[in-house]
Amino acid sequence: MTMTKRKVVVTRQLIDEAQILLDAKREELEVVQWQSEKPCDRSWLLDNAKDATGILVMLSDKVDEELLEAAGSQLKAIASFSVGTDHVDRDALRKRKIRLGYTPTCLTDAVADLTIMLILMAQRRGGESIAKVMKGEWPQMPWHPLLMTGPQIRGSTVGFLGFGRIAQASLQRLLPFGIKRVIYLTSKPGQLAKEDHFGLIKDCAIPIEPAQSADRLAKESDVVVVGCALTSSTKHLVSTDFFNKMKKLAVIVNIARGPVIDTDALVKALDEEQIFGAGLDVIENEPNIQADHPILKQPRCVLVPHIGSATIETREQMAMESVKNLLAGLTGEPMVNEVELSSVTETPKY
Numbered sequence: 001m002t003m004t005k006r007k008v009v010v011t012r013q014l015i016d017e018a019q020i021l022l023d024a025k026r027e028e029l030e031v032v033q034w035q036s037e038k039p040c041d042r043s044w045l046l047d048n049a050k051d052a053t054g055i056l057v058m059l060s061d062k063v064d065e066e067l068l069e070a071a072g073s074q075l076k077a078i079a080s081f082s083v084g085t086d087h088v089d090r091d092a093l094r095k096r097k098i099r100l101g102y103t104p105t106c107l108t109d110a111v112a113d114l115t116i117m118l119i120l121m122a123q124r125r126g127g128e129s130i131a132k133v134m135k136g137e138w139p140q141m142p143w144h145p146l147l148m149t150g151p152q153i154r155g156s157t158v159g160f161l162g163f164g165r166i167a168q169a170s171l172q173r174l175l176p177f178g179i180k181r182v183i184y185l186t187s188k189p190g191q192l193a194k195e196d197h198f199g200l201i202k203d204c205a206i207p208i209e210p211a212q213s214a215d216r217l218a219k220e221s222d223v224v225v226v227g228c229a230l231t232s233s234t235k236h237l238v239s240t241d242f243f244n245k246m247k248k249l250a251v252i253v254n255i256a257r258g259p260v261i262d263t264d265a266l267v268k269a270l271d272e273e274q275i276f277g278a279g280l281d282v283i284e285n286e287p288n289i290q291a292d293h294p295i296l297k298q299p300r301c302v303l304v305p306h307i308g309s310a311t312i313e314t315r316e317q318m319a320m321e322s323v324k325n326l327l328a329g330l331t332g333e334p335m336v337n338e339v340e341l342s343s344v345t346e347t348p349k350y
């Protein structure tokens with residue numbers, strides 16, 4: 001008797017061991033995989049999702065009613081190759097009892113490392129300095145005492161908008177630089193003791209205090225780190241009002257999701273020297289940022305193309321965990337990391 005193979009859809013080629021792990025299952029699974037390096041076409045995904053039991057997606061693939069309808073009622077699991085899950089309609093999954101796997105732990109170090117890079121780039125005018133040298137302008141700007149000066153990290157108050165694992169790992173890296181104080185805003189203040197990932201909240205050499213409001217965080221921080229999830233309550237949480245309250249020598253770094261910062265407001269704040277600088281790993285409407293985008297005209301803004309988790313080790317691990325989550329979702333076994341979908345999803349408030 002021939003058994004019909006369960007179908008899984010994978011929206012990207014995977015790396016080394018993860019691809020081997022997936023390929024090893026081809027005897028029992030029909031694996032349909034997008035073949036290009038580019039994000040998969042929506043129409044390809046909708047066509048191929050039909051009859052799938054599991055789908056492994058990237059953060060660029062929307063998981064919504066349309067996709068779930070196209071897949072059909074046999075769909076058991078979505079495995080997302082990401083920590084963020086704002087591309088997934090959680091309520092639509094919960095309604096259908098579809099499990100959701102993600103990769104929140106293995107990318108913490110890589111993203112926290114990039115956070116430090118962006119803070120230093122923004123304070124020390126890294127992007128602006130490199131651009132000048134590359135344009136051959138160094139001969140016109142010989143060394144002088146005020147050349148390319150920016151604020152120093154030692155003594156800074158760092159304000160974390162979102163104080164989860166990545167923010168706390170960033171704080172761990174910032175402590176040896178001699179920062180003086182931390183303030184934070186979190187959607188889950190009651191859970192911080194339980195989510196003290198590195199023991200810093202319980203026991204830190206410098207004060208760590210709740211900011212109480214976004215206004216206060218804006219007013220008191222020398223460095224603002226945006227590390228919160230994108231929800232309806234965090235979209236444009238950082239806008240003109242926020243920038244107007246920031247210190248003139250403060251910098252802002254976004255390693256979360258672009259739409260948390262209103263880009264037009266950021267351009268204006270930089271243009272009017274309302275703030276000192278910005279370091280962005282993410283931006284609204286990425287990756288469609290053309291060379292004439294106004295943010296690219298801002299010398300004090302350094303923008304990198306969403307590379308927070310882009311270390312070889314981390315991407316290999318994300319791929320492995322995503323495949324493991326996908327396979328566990330098919331068999332009902334525990335995932336490496338699974339989003340808790342059992343209760344109604346409340347939008348966290350800031």
Ligand SMILES: O=CC(=O)O
Pocket residue numbers: 059081082083084085107256308309
């Ligand atoms: O932004 C990256 C991720 O969510 O993994």
